[in-house]
Amino acid sequence: MSKSFDKFSKRAKLPRASKPVINKITSMIQNGDLKPGDRLPPQDVLADHLGVSRTTLREALKELSFRGLIICKHGIGTFISSGLVSDLEMVEARKYVEKGTSYHAARLATTANTKKLLKLVNSMEKYVITHEIEEFSLKDFEFHALIAQFSGNRVFQKIMQTLSDLLLTQQILVQQLPGAIERAHSYHRLIAEAIIKKDSEMASKNMEEHLEDVHQALLKHYQGGDV
Numbered sequence: 001m002s003k004s005f006d007k008f009s010k011r012a013k014l015p016r017a018s019k020p021v022i023n024k025i026t027s028m029i030q031n032g033d034l035k036p037g038d039r040l041p042p043q044d045v046l047a048d049h050l051g052v053s054r055t056t057l058r059e060a061l062k063e064l065s066f067r068g069l070i071i072c073k074h075g076i077g078t079f080i081s082s083g084l085v086s087d088l089e090m091v092e093a094r095k096y097v098e099k100g101t102s103y104h105a106a107r108l109a110t111t112a113n114t115k116k117l118l119k120l121v122n123s124m125e126k127y128v129i130t131h132e133i134e135e136f137s138l139k140d141f142e143f144h145a146l147i148a149q150f151s152g153n154r155v156f157q158k159i160m161q162t163l164s165d166l167l168l169t170q171q172i173l174v175q176q177l178p179g180a181i182e183r184a185h186s187y188h189r190l191i192a193e194a195i196i197k198k199d200s201e202m203a204s205k206n207m208e209e210h211l212e213d214v215h216q217a218l219l220k221h222y223q224g225g226d227v
Contacts, residue, residue, distance in 0.1 A: 021060035068165040104151035106203035137171040
């Protein structure tokens with residue numbers, strides 16, 4: 001995997017206490033309760049409201065800043081990033097890009113590449129069983145980034161690199177939805193199998209269906225229903 005994606009795979013695990021805070025604030029952003037440009041309350045007020053220590057809150061805010069969801073301005077306050085892209089816009093863009101990456105990854109498939117891809121897919125199984133959302137999401141991101149790398153197209157790779165922070169945030173949200181991890185893992189296997197067989201059309205088709213499933217899951221989520 002290229003160095004541009006290593007920051008996700010090599011990051012230290014988040015303290016467990018900060019994860020609910022990250023999920024809560026992320027959910028509020030995704031649902032529109034917190035909008036781009038909104039200022040968060042002072043840390044002591046926000047920590048009290050969320051029922052956590054200021055140390056836990058700071059850890060959560062640091063991670064949210066890393067993901068590009070918030071901007072911390074020293075001496076001024078913490079704000080929701082004004083450059084956020086909606087999840088549905090992200091999935092639409094991904095459809096166009098990743099149909100191409102999977103097509104060319106299959107066309108140019110090598111034994112070394114397919115072994116690496118299959119090893120990655122197999123490593124995700126344990127996180128499906130234990131339902132470890134963050135760990136699965138990191139592997140999920142790595143899967144899509146690896147396919148972009150195997151496409152041999154530097155423009156595709158650059159696009160995925162540009163989308164990286166937003167993509168990881170979206171994946172963590174999506175994998176919290178009912179049945180999402182299981183469905184994603186099944187699609188990953190289908191995509192990987194098509195690439196291994198060098199079946200470009202099937203790889204592209206499976207990727208499109210995978211992202212359409214994500215799109216439909218998000219639609220139901222925002223409409224207040226289960227997936």
